[in-house]
Amino acid sequence: MAVCAAIVGKDNSPKYFCCINPDEELSYQYKVLSSLDIIEERLNPANKNASESKELFLGHLYSLETCKLYGYVTNTKIKLIIVVNAMNLTLKDNDIRSMFQKIHSEYADMVSNPFYIPGEPITSKLFDSTIKGIITGTV
Amino acid sequence: MRSSVSYILSTNTSEPNMSHPDYDQISHDHAALLILIKHIGSQLKPKIFTKFYDRIIKLNDVKITDSSGQVRTIFVRYIKEHPVENNDWGDFQTHRRLIGLISIGKYDSQVELNEVCRVHESLKVKYNSTLYDSRCILFGPLKEIDSPVDRSSGSEESDTKQECNIEKFVSPSNFKTRALYYDEVAPCADLENQIVEFINALFWVLESKRLERSREKLERVSLLFAPFEKKDFIGLDMESRQNKKRCTGRMTKHLGDLCLQAGLIAESLQYYTNAVEILKSVNDWLWLGGAYEGLSAASALVLYPNLQRNESFHRIGSLPEGSPKKAALETISVTTVSKKSISNLLAPDEISKRYREAIIHYSKYQNAGIVETEASFKAARIAVEQNHALQAASFLQNVVYINLTLSEQEKIQRFETLAHIYMQIGFHRKAAFCLRLAATRYVSPQNPNPNWSKCYLLMLQSLSGHKLLLDPIEMLEADQGWPTLQIQILQDLIIAAKRAGYSALATRHMTFLLQTMGPYLNTEQKELAIQLQSLSVQCEGSPVPLVLESGIVVPPANLTDIPLCTSFVLKDLKPHLRPRTIDKEKKDTGPFLFTPIHFGSLDRNKPKTDSKMDFLWVENEVSEITVKLVNPLPFEFKVSNMRLLTSGVVFESVPETVILAPDMAATVSLSGWARESGELEITGYSTHALGVKSNCRLKYMKNQFPAYYKVNVIPSLPILEVATSLPQSASFSNFHDDSIVTSASLSLYHGESTQCTITLKNTSQIPIEMLEVSINTILEASLQNEIFQVDQEEVSLILPLLPEQSASFTVKLYGAANFLALNSAVSPSIPFELNSGGFNSLTTSLPGTSSFSRVNSSIRSSHSGQSSLVGGLTSFVQSATSSSSIEAQLKIRYSGGPGFGSQHCRISTVFFVVDLIPSIHVTNWDVLPAEKNDQFYLVLDVENLTTQEMELQYAECKRMIIEGQESCRVPVPVERCPLSKLSDFYEEPSQSKKLAEINRICSEHISNLVKLNWILNATDSCGIASVKGITLNSRMLDIVRMSPLEWEVKINGDIFGTEEDLVCEAGDCMELQMSVANSLETSLKDLTLAIQFYQDYDNGTLNYRMDTRLAISGSTKKLLSLLEPKNMANHRCNVVFFSPGIYKVDIQCYTPDNNATTSLVSAGHVWRFTPPISIQVK
Structure with missing residues (x-):
């Protein structure tokens, strides 16, 4: 399914990053970082059509030779990004959307944890394994 | 947008295509005449060339009145390089043709002139196929006499010009170009006119060509084709209807191009629109794309006349659409009026759509890659102008996919241009990504001549996109970005700097990396510290900003957290050296001592920083700060040359060196001397660790220290050394006064006295001008004065004590004690009949007829509660029968020199431990009437508490030997208390003056008269015991006092x-x-x-x-x-x-x-x- 998922905070600093293949993490980080520009632009209130919609799912952000990036922004401007292998044609928009929704609810649970300091990077192992499960489609 | 059929239509040919993309193109260039400005010959300095180039390129639009009297705006585009192959696409898009040539050269001799002319001619030949006209600007040798008239008139013909200008030099006969002779230092006022004239010439040629083309019968036109298409049409039926249409369509599009260049926008729009219709019908995709692009370009020219190359303004993300800039542009635009009138004009949205279509069509041909790339850039620039960042981004994204065989240099250029436009649309991260790619291209293995220096510069530019600021302080404050990437990027940057030979920068960046990314580095990456050490061997890091050639300033990076400072404590001076203020009388502050109103209440809520020290330092005396350092690195390293950073008064710091073991804390004490008095601010310390010099300011440290510590430095004070003649005491006291410098201990029998000499030595270079000696004990003042006596007169005679001089004074000590038994405490108010316990040792034989005298026991003991005189002793010296210890402090307050002027002094304390050993003890006493009426006998039971034989002299000439631990009874004849002492009580009878008072007076009377001198024969100690505090009952009083x-x-x-x-x-x-x-x-x-x-x-x-x-x-x-x-x-x-x-x-x-x-x-x-x-x- 997806190869990488990231949660980026309001100030565009990474909160959580998970990659199925740890060796590629750095390159995926570059890709996700670049996609933030597009998300920012989409959220730009000047682009009225973007801000009007209540839709959290931003859809396809951009694609590279090897992968496609999808974005999702919560109401608190937490950005969720999923990287999907470009060769994977089975994954439809709706699958991605539901994946995002699952991650979002996981994230909400995470933030509800009284031991988690909002704004800090997420280090919970449980959270990590759950997200990995979501993006690999095993959950 | 790149369709999957992208390669279907393209034939895979090896034919040379346009291989030199021009990334700087904008859509307006479709309307421009292309003129090459060439630097020829070796004599001309590049600076001069640039100067003239800059002058010429200002003439980028020229208004020319055509034959019908209409004013046309002709755009000109000047370039410095033009590959001949690009001309091949001139049929497809006419603006790609080079139609003008201006060469600039200089000569000093005929040979050089010939050479310059030859180069110009050869250039003409090179671009012969497309060139309409050329000019050659020549700078001759400097002449003594200027003839501006001649020169400014320009040269109509080269021959005539030469005659009046430089007779000596004659251009070669084959030089057929109009040459313009100038002096390179002269203003060359007519240069612009000459160029305009040149452009005019070009225009007329163009116009004539356009007219010629437009007059051709559309049915009869030949087929125009792009360079790679030639093969495709071989064997095709040229006469087919399809092909005819294709010819017509292409020609129409070509005419549109020419009209656009000739300044006829409306016509060109018409032609383009027609062309689109025709070409669509014949599925001629490439040319359809060209027509769409032309249409868009022409529309953009009308809509955005001010679109500029290399726009330097950066779009602000939050800027709403229709920003003031845009609004202003549109209002001033002259074309606003004409906009409506021009038919076929595309709406702004349409432009992007048409461009998109054009790009899709281009993408069907592999050989049109350059055109597609250029179109993408042009479209992106228009999208930028339209403020459609996302659109621009998608155009730019497309560029990356276009598969072109490009040289490394061109690839770099492509990424740089991408980065530039991304920057314009506010996609800083993307821009940084492109810059990084460009940087890596410079040093990629494919690159035949890697350039690390350029790579480094691009890397440096890409930092901001990754939220990396060069200043570590700002960086830490901002605390944003992606640490993992930032670490990687910094490491790359360091490598680039190192390979480029910028070892100072490499050290700086490594320092920066360690400083800012410390928390994110794992242990493996902490090995970076070792790298830093090896880097700094080449160039030591120091806290000064580095300035690059490009003007970028790399601010200093300080390793404030390596080693990590966990505590920073200013040390007070040693207690006895601490300056104290000399007490002054309190100033009258008026009736208002306290006000709940805080003036400046704004900073009331601010947390108080404890930055101001409540102690003082002294000028020219060693001051210390204890710093606790922790080594966060997994290996041992040395921190050398640690000094304090201060501001305020002059401070001389002593460098310290410390070697820190891994993950261990070490305490370093940094010291120095304040060389002036005043306020000293300690802002941090400097270190030299891992080969990097750092100024570690407290405010930038990870641990939250106040920005500075302030301490007052007072003028210098003298130092006194104190010694006593008595042996030092073994143990120090419970007294928590640390200013004790020495101690003295001795033991005294009760009643014994002795002396102690205190020697003072001034060890400083400042004379002592003030000296005060006082004794402090927890005893009552009266008792204290009894035990310790200091002759203040003697002390005052010491002054002034000059440097290196000594003086002494004595302290008298007396073993004061209560010699009277305390064993039964009875208040005199209790009738003493009740007090007649089994105390019968001293049976009186007093006869008495009254009920008062019926008691047998009239001896009574003192009681504690009554006499205030005894109070002090009773509270402290519990009993005379046991030994006790008194601790006292002799405080010596002294000052002198400038410190005295500022009301400061020092206190040295001598600690006294006096052990009081019981000597004699009066267990019981009574009074008996003596034979004489004016005397009575005080009968005392005296006990020798020592273990030695004691000789007691209890009255004049009356001695008695008492063995150790034995007691005996002695009668001491005492004068009765005269009534005169008591007269007050008779005269002024009042209830308040009680019996106690009388008792006190009588008791005093007795104790003044009775002195028990004792001598211990074995040790030769002697002393005087008094019966101070003796209490008497009323019967005794009657005897004691005169009746x-x-x-x-x-x-x-x-x-x-x-x-x-x-x-x-x-x-x-x-x-x-x-x-x-x-x-x-x-x-x-x-x-x-x-x-x-x-x-x-x-x-x-x-x-x-x-x-x-x-x-x-x-x-x-x-x-x-x-x-x-x-x-x-x-x-x-x-x-x-x-x-x-x-x-x-x-x-x-x-x-x-x-x-x-x-x-x-x-x-x-x-x-x-x-x-x-x-x-x-x-």
């Missing part, structure tokens, strides 16, 4: 003396005559004089029943209603004894019970004539 009544008793006419024995026979009549005189100053009232006979059986029984034993004639009682002072009352009676025996007569005078007039002469007070008269009857 207020003076008695005179006569028996048988003779005055009775106490020592006499009276003998008489039974039956004899004895005459008793007595007189009482009032010796007080006041009169006594209601006195009763009574005579009583009794027998004392000497077994404690007194028999008052004398009726059968004797008879008295005359009254035994006499009432004296008033006894005036100095008056005398007389009484007389006779007595006859019936039977022999020993009789005693008690004569007393008492006041009635109900008369409570005075305290002393109180109710029921009895004065007796003592001792009672004893009569032996035979």
Whole structure:
């Protein structure tokens, strides 16, 4: 399914990053970082059509030779990004959307944890394994 | 947008295509005449060339009136390089053709002139196919005499020009170009005119070509094709209807291009629109794309006339659409009016759509890659102009996919251009990503000549996109970005800097990396510290900003957290060196001592920083700061040259070096001298660690320290060394005064005195001008003064104590103690009958007829609560029988020099431990009337508490030896207390002045007179014991003090003396005559004089029943209603004894019970004539 998922905070600093293949993490980080520009632009209130919609799912952000990036922004401007292998044609928009929704609810649970300091990077192992499960489609 | 059919239509040919993309193109260039400005010859300096180039390129639009009188705006695009192959696409897009050539050269000699001319001609030949006209700007050798008239007129023909300008030099005969001769330093005022004239010439050629083309019959036109298409049409039926249409369509599009270049936008739009229709029908995708692009370009020219190349403004993300800039542009636009009127004009949205279509069409041809790339850039620029960032981004994204065989240099250029546009649309991250790619291209293995320096510069530019700021302080404050990436990027940057040979920068960046990314580095990456060490070997890091050639300033990076400072504590001076303020009298601050109103209440809520130290440092004296350092690195390293960073007064810091073991804390003390007095701010320290010099400011450290610590430095003070003549004490005290410099201990027997010499030495270079000595104990002041005595006179004589001089003074010590037994505490208000416990050692033989004297035990002990004199001792010296220890501090306050001027002094304390050993002890005491009326005996039970033989001198010439631990009874004759001392109490009777007062006075009287000198024969110690604090009961008091009544008793006419024995026979009549005189100053009232006979059986029984034993004639009682002072009352009676025996007569005078007039002469007070008269009857 997806190869990488990231949660980026309001100030565009990474909160959580998970990659199925740890060796590629750095390159995926570059890709996700670049996609933030597009998300920012989409959220730009000047682009009225973007801000009007209540839709959290931003859809396809951009694609590279090897992968496609999808974005999702919560109401608190937490950005969720999923990287999907470009060769994977089975994954439809709706699958991605539901994946995002699952991650979002996981994230909400995470933030509800009284031991988690909002704004800090997420280090919970449980959270990590759950997200990995979501993006690999095993959950 | 790149369709999957992208390669279907494209034939895979190896034919050379346009291989030199021009990334700087904008859509307006479609309308421009392309002119090459070429630098020829080696003589011309690049600077001069640039100067003239810059002048020429300002002429980028020229207004030309055409034959029909219409004003046309002709755009010109100047370039410096133009590959010939690009001309090949001139049919497809006419603006790609080079139609003008301006060469600029310089010569000094004929040979050079010939060479320059030859180069120009060869250039003409090179671009021969497309060139319309050319000019050659030539700078001749400097002439002595200027002839501006000649020069400014320009040269119509090269020959004529040469004649008047430089006769010597003649251009070669084959030089057919119009040459413009200038002096490179002269203003060359007509240069612009010449260029405009040149452009005019070009225009007319173009216009004629356009007209020629437009007059051609559309049916008969030849097929135009792009360079790679030539092969495709081989063997095709050129005469087919399809092909005819294709020819027409292409020609229409071509005409559109020409019209656009010739300044006829409306016409060009018409042509383009027609072309689109025709080409669509024949599926000629490439040319359809070209037509769409032309349409868009022409529309953009109308809509955005001010679109500029290399726009330098950066779009602000939050800027709303229709920003002021855009609005202003549109309002000033002249074309606003004409916009509506031009038919076929595309709407802004349409432009992007058309471009998109064009790009899709281009993408179908592999060989049109360059065109597609350029179109993408042009479209992106228009999208930027339209403020459609996302659109621009998608156009740019497309660029990356276009597969072109490009040289590395062109690839770099492509990424740089991408980065530039991304930057314009505010996609900083993307821009940074592209810059990084460009940077890596510079040093990629494919690149034949890697350029690390350029790579480094691009890397540096990409930092901001990754939220990396060059200043570590700002960086830490911002605390944003993606640490993992940032670490990677910094590492790449360091490698680039290192390979480029910028070792200082490499060190700087590595320092920055360690400083800012410390928290994110894992242990493996901490090895970076080792790399830093090896980097800094090449170039030591120091905290100065580095300036690059490009003007970028790399601010200093300081390793504030390597080593990590966990505590930073300013040390007070050693207690005895601490300056204190000399107490001054309090200033009158007015009636308002406290106000709840805080002025400047704004900063009330601010947390108070403890940055201001509440102690002082002294000028020219070593001051210390303790710093606790932790090594966060997994290996040992050395921190050398640690110094304090200060501001304010001049401070000289001592460099320190420390070696830190891994993950261990070490404490370093940094010291230095303040060389001035005033306020000193300590802002941090500097280190030299891992080969990097750092200024570690407190405010930038990870641990939250205040920005600075402030401490006041006072002018220098002298230093005193103190020594005593006594041995030092073994243990220091419970006293928490740390200013103790030395101690003295001794033991004293109670009552013993000794002396201690204190020697002072001034070890500083400042004379001591103030010296104060005081003793501090927890004892009461009176007792303290008794034990310790300092002669202040002697102390004051020491001053001034000059440097390196010594002086001394003495302290007298006395073993003060309460020598009286404390074992029973009884208040005098309790009638002492109750006090008659089994205390019977000193049985009195006092006879008494009254109920008062019926007690056997009249010895009484002192009690604690009564005497304030004893109070001090009783509270501290628990008992005279046990040894005790007194701790005292001798405080020496001294000052001098400038510090004295600022009201500061120092305190040195000598700590005294005095062990008091009991010597003698008075266990009991009593008073007995002496033989003389003006004396009495104080009978003391003296116990020798020592283990040695003691000689006690208790009165003059009266000595006694007491063995150790034994006691003996000594009678001490004492003068009675004169009434004059007590007169107050008789004269001013008041209840407040109680018996206690009288007791006190009497007690004082006794203790002043009684001195028990003792000598310990074995050790030769001697001392004086006093009976200070002795308490007396009222019976004793009567004896101690002189009686207020003076008695005179006569028996048988003779005055009775106490020592006499009276003998008489039974039956004899004895005459008793007595007189009482009032010796007080006041009169006594209601006195009763009574005579009583009794027998004392000497077994404690007194028999008052004398009726059968004797008879008295005359009254035994006499009432004296008033006894005036100095008056005398007389009484007389006779007595006859019936039977022999020993009789005693008690004569007393008492006041009635109900008369409570005075305290002393109180109710029921009895004065007796003592001792009672004893009569032996035979």
